[in-house]
Amino acid sequence: GAVVSQHPSRVICKSGTSVKIECRSLDFQATTMFWYRQFPKQSLMLMATSNEGSKATYEQGVEKDKFLINHASLTLSTLTVTSAHPEDSSFYICSGTIAGGGDTQYFGPGTRLTVL
Amino acid sequence: GNSVTQMEGPVTLSEEAFLTINCTYTATGYPSLFWYVQYPGEGLQLLLKATKADDKGSNKGFEATYRKETTSFHLEKGSVQVSDSAVYFCALSDWSEYGNKLVFGAGTILRVKS
Numbered sequence: 001g002a003v004v005s006q007h008p009s010r011v012i013c014k015s016g017t018s019v020k021i022e023c024r025s026l027d028f029q030a031t032t033m034f035w036y037r038q039f040p041k042q043s044l045m046l047m048a049t050s051n052e053g054s055k056a057t058y059e060q061g062v063e064k065d066k067f068l069i070n071h072a073s074l075t076l077s078t079l080t081v082t083s084a085h086p087e088d089s090s091f092y093i094c095s096g097t098i099a100g101g102g103d104t105q106y107f108g109p110g111t112r113l114t115v116l
Numbered sequence: 117g118n119s120v121t122q123m124e125g126p127v128t129l130s131e132e133a134f135l136t137i138n139c140t141y142t143a144t145g146y147p148s149l150f151w152y153v154q155y156p157g158e159g160l161q162l163l164l165k166a167t168k169a170d171d172k173g174s175n176k177g178f179e180a181t182y183r184k185e186t187t188s189f190h191l192e193k194g195s196v197q198v199s200d201s202a203v204y205f206c207a208l209s210d211w212s213e214y215g216n217k218l219v220f221g222a223g224t225i226l227r228v229k230s
Contacts, residue, residue: 004159006159032216034217034218042222042223043205043220043221043222043223044160044205044218044220046217046218046219049217093159093160095160095218097216103148103209103216104150104162104165105162105216105218106162107152107159107160107161108159109157109158109159110159
């Protein structure tokens with residue numbers, strides 16, 4: 001149980017375009033979802049926390065106008081990288097917590113974004 | 117702020133060897149502590165957790181004890197297998213009004229040779 005999927009798993013785009021990444025909780029309702037970024041050989045850095053039906057809370061240094069997060073339902077959150085540039089190339093990972101299920105986060109498999 | 121430090125890898129062991137991956141933390145309050153594992157090509161999976169001092173988390177032969185006096189949560193396994201090869205992340209929970217954030221260590225690559 002507690003499976004999270006991400007789509008796409010890999011995406012390559014041209015500089016200046018926007019890319020949307022979907023994160024779905026397949027067998028549970030996720031009242032809170034998290035978006036992380038992972039650079040090669042580095043740890044996960046939290047970008048933002050999103051609660052269903054409300055605006056996302058961004059970590060310091062993360063541009064909210066560049067990384068648009070929508071958590072429209074209890075099973076879906078999306079991250080849109082707007083006007084992507086090569087420095088946005090990274091591994092993006094989402095996670096969710098089960099409503100009333102404590103502090104354990106369940107992670108998706110990640111999305112590899114490459115901006116040319 | 118809260119932080120997690122874990123030993124650098126890669127750690128290379130022979131099958132059936134004893135494993136220790138060190139993890140220490142800095143935190144205000146009393147966070148929950150976690151070990152997550154990332155197998156090649158997969159997402160992070162919760163391996164074990166402990167929610168208070170002296171708690172021992174265990175799963176699949178791995179265990180870790182929450183040591184408040186040394187602010188540590190070292191991961192151990194008595195006999196590793198090739199299938200344990202993965203990246204291991206130590207993390208702590210950081211409560212906020214918006215949700216329970218996780219603060220991760222840098223990750224430790226474990227390679228087990230047959």
